[in-house]
Amino acid sequence: xxxxxxxxxxxxxxxxxxxxxxxxxxxxxxxxxxxxxxxxxxxxxxxxxxxxxxxxxxxxxxxxxxxxxxxxxxxxxxxxxxxxxxxxxxxxxxxxxxxxxxxxxxxxxxxxxxxxxxxxxxxxxxxxxxxxxxxxxxxxxxxxxxxxxxxxxxxxxxxxxxxxxxxxxxxxxxxxxxxxxxxxxxxxxxxxxxxxxxxxxxxxxxxxxxxxxxxxxxxxxxxxxxxxxxxxxxxxxxxxxxxxxxxxxx
Amino acid sequence: xxxxxxxxxxxxxxxxxxxxxxxxxxxxxxxxxxxxxxxxxxxxxxxxxxxxxxxxxxxxxxxxxxxxxxxxxxxxxxxxxxxxxxxxxxxxxxxxxxxxxxxxxxxxxxxxxxxxxxxxxxxxxxxxxxxxxxxxxxxxxxxxxxxxxxxxxxxxxxxxxxxxxxxxxxxxxxxxxxxxxxxxxxxxxxxxxxxxxxxxxxxxxxxxxxxxxxxxxxxxxxxxxxxxxxxxxxxxxxxxxxxxxxxxxxxxxxxxxxxxxxxxxxxxxxxxxxxxxxxxx
Numbered sequence: 001x002x003x004x005x006x007x008x009x010x011x012x013x014x015x016x017x018x019x020x021x022x023x024x025x026x027x028x029x030x031x032x033x034x035x036x037x038x039x040x041x042x043x044x045x046x047x048x049x050x051x052x053x054x055x056x057x058x059x060x061x062x063x064x065x066x067x068x069x070x071x072x073x074x075x076x077x078x079x080x081x082x083x084x085x086x087x088x089x090x091x092x093x094x095x096x097x098x099x100x101x102x103x104x105x106x107x108x109x110x111x112x113x114x115x116x117x118x119x120x121x122x123x124x125x126x127x128x129x130x131x132x133x134x135x136x137x138x139x140x141x142x143x144x145x146x147x148x149x150x151x152x153x154x155x156x157x158x159x160x161x162x163x164x165x166x167x168x169x170x171x172x173x174x175x176x177x178x179x180x181x182x183x184x185x186x187x188x189x190x191x192x193x194x195x196x197x198x199x200x201x202x203x204x205x206x207x208x209x210x211x212x213x214x215x216x217x218x219x220x221x222x223x224x225x226x227x228x229x230x231x232x233x234x235x236x237x238x239x240x241x242x243x244x245x246x247x248x249x250x
Numbered sequence: 251x252x253x254x255x256x257x258x259x260x261x262x263x264x265x266x267x268x269x270x271x272x273x274x275x276x277x278x279x280x281x282x283x284x285x286x287x288x289x290x291x292x293x294x295x296x297x298x299x300x301x302x303x304x305x306x307x308x309x310x311x312x313x314x315x316x317x318x319x320x321x322x323x324x325x326x327x328x329x330x331x332x333x334x335x336x337x338x339x340x341x342x343x344x345x346x347x348x349x350x351x352x353x354x355x356x357x358x359x360x361x362x363x364x365x366x367x368x369x370x371x372x373x374x375x376x377x378x379x380x381x382x383x384x385x386x387x388x389x390x391x392x393x394x395x396x397x398x399x400x401x402x403x404x405x406x407x408x409x410x411x412x413x414x415x416x417x418x419x420x421x422x423x424x425x426x427x428x429x430x431x432x433x434x435x436x437x438x439x440x441x442x443x444x445x446x447x448x449x450x451x452x453x454x455x456x457x458x459x460x461x462x463x464x465x466x467x468x469x470x471x472x473x474x475x476x477x478x479x480x481x482x483x484x485x486x487x488x489x490x491x492x493x494x495x496x497x498x499x500x501x502x503x504x505x506x507x508x509x510x511x512x513x514x515x516x517x518x519x520x521x522x523x524x525x526x527x528x529x530x531x
Contacts, residue, residue: 016366027415093432101437107388108400109437115422193429195422201405205423208340208406211367 012212019212022220028206028213035202036224042119042188042198043228047181049124054131054177058169059161061136072132079129084122085190091122092194119191127184134176138169171243178236182229199224279484283477287352292331295321296351299336300427303451303510304357316510317355320375320475323502324353324493338425339406343368346478353477353490357445360474361408369482370474371491375503376447377517379467380409383434383449384441386462393417393465402430402439409469413443434461450513472517499525 005024012019022028060072079087092115101109113121142165150160189200203221207214287293297317298305305315313334325332335351342356346368358364360374382401384390396419403410403423410421422439424430431452434442442449446467452458475494477486497503498521507514 089429093429093436096436096438105388105440107385107437108440111438193425195424195429195433201423204340204405205410209408209411211343211363214344 016212017214018216019210020216021210021213022206022217028210031202031206032199032220035197035199038116038197039188039199039224040228042116042123042191042196043185043232045120046123046127046184046188047232049120050127050131050181050184051177053124053128054135055166057128057132058135058139059166061132062139062157062161075125076129076132079126080133084126084187085193087126088119088122088190088194092118115191115194115196119188119194119196123184123187123191126187127180130180131177134173134180135169137176138171138173139165141172142168168248171240171245171248174236174240174243178233178240181232181236185229185232186225281481281485283349283352283481284484284486284489287328287330290330292333293321293325293328294333294335294350294352295324296335296337296342296345296354296356297321298356301357301448302455303512304448305336316506316512317357319506319509320493320497321353321355323497324490327493328489339404340425343476346476349478353475353486355475357448358474358476359408359471361471364474364476367479368476369479369487370476371482371487371494372474373491373494373498373521374472374474375494375497376473377470377515378445378447378473379470380413380443381446381449381463381465381467382441382443383452383458383461383463386460388440390441390464393468396441399441400439402433402442404430404444407444408471409443412469419443447512447515451511454511454513495525498522499527 008020008023012021022032057072057075060068063069063072096111096113096118099111099113101111103109146164146168147160150164155164188198191198192200192204195201199221203217207217297313297315299307299313301315303315304317305313308314313336318334321334322332335345337345337351337354337356339356339358342354342358343364345351346354354368359378360370364370382390382396390396393413394417396413396417398418399420400422401413401419403413403421404427405423405425407423410423413419414421421443422430422433424433427444430442433439446463449463453461453463475490477490481487498518501522504514504518504522507518
């Protein structure tokens with residue numbers, strides 16, 4: 001451990017632009033690690049909620065009630081057609097005004113939903129809007145005759161969705177879902193804009209304080225995202241293989 | 251899969267290595283930037299666009315301010331046109347390194363590690379300390395009052411780290427001044443830590459009547475303009491030293507300070523005295 005630190009200390013002596021400061025300085029190391037951890041938490045939470053939103057949205061889109069369908073359509077149009085960065089700022093600064101707050105010292109108004117909370121909400125809704133459309137495409141790919149067969153066996157609409165349509169639709173949707181979730185993980189860097197201390201925030205802080213650490217820290221951000229997205233893609237591919245139905249063509 | 255991943259990593263790191271090799275080119279003066287500016291007939295200066303009154307956009311969207319006036323003077327003395335590029339604290343040095351701008355006059359504090367990246371030349375044209383803007387209602391008295399409390403800051407300011415380590419404040423750093431100050435108004439933090447000179451002009455603008463600058467300024471730090479590091483000890487660097495010397499000597503910095511409604515600083519008065527022409531009456 002000591003040798004590694006010494007190596008990077010020597011490296012910066014020889015090459016002043018290659019200061020891997022977080023390899024030998026505990027404070028910066030802590031920043032990097034906490035940044036990675038925050039990015040992972042943010043990604044996992046957003047992945048989870050955006051998929052849930054996608055499933056519910058796709059189900060409601062097939063509703064017989066025109067108002068429900070219109071609300072879902074409005075939601076999709078709003079979140080899909082506006083930049084996620086603007087959504088983040090809007091949620092945090094504008095909507096943040098209307099959330100209840102508590103005050104530890106009589107002046108400060110700490111909102112119940114923190115900036116991390118807003119980032120999760122905003123990014124989940126953003127990716128969720130795409131997921132709704134992705135699942136809808138999958139649902140529409142399920143043949144009408146399959147649906148009729150289910151209803152002739154006495155399944156209700158909800159049951160048909162849950163036991164017949166959705167499991168097939170998921171399989172059709174997986175490749176597109178995969179793409180969108182990869183994008184979502186990368187979009188978490190935009191939470192930087194509302195000061196969420198994720199990896200990019202911590203990295204920018206480090207290279208502002210130590211300009212000599214610019215290239216190494218950028219490299220680190222690349223590597224971390226390659227690994228994070230790599231893990232996500234591998235597990236999604238594995239899942240896709242596991243769910244394959246022989247003979248169904250998927 | 252793993253080997254493919256590994257290959258990508260290796261390729262990426264190799265792509266970055268040449269930058270290290272060519273980063274420092276001490277030795278002969280080639281005056282590339284100076285010659286480029288002269289042959290192109292245009293000087294590109296990186297300035298702030300969100301730092302009233304040093305560099306900001308007026309109501310018609312033009313970038314104006316004290317540092318813009320300085321940039322205009324530089325271009326006039328070189329006999330070339332001026333193009334202004336708005337830069338951020340967090341990217342200004344990179345803009346200069348990559349040649350996106352020829353000269354940077356962007357409220358930058360003169361720090362040792364920054365001198366290693368860009369070509370900083372003296373005499374420093376301005377100075378400021380670190381202070382906070384906080385609501386009068388809180389009645390903060392000491393830096394220690396910030397311990398454990400959320401304090402808004404700006405990404406790229408060198409004192410964020412100092413305030414965090416020395417006084418245990420929890421810095422929430424935003425990318426822009428506007429966002430950070432909005433967060434203070436929204437009561438998301440108890441103070442906004444920034445340059446005392448900038449806070450001073452905010453307070454005198456009349457938009458911050460319930461706020462004050464209650465502490466003693468700390469870490470007084472001169473500001474520096476910068477040329478590309480290869481130009482520091484060549485024509486461009488020497489020329490900018492001369493410009494700053496002249497501004498101090500003939501009192502134009504003090505006049506600009508007055509013109510832009512900045513609180514007069516003793517620093518400029520002292521420099522003006524020191525550099526007085528001994529034959530002048």
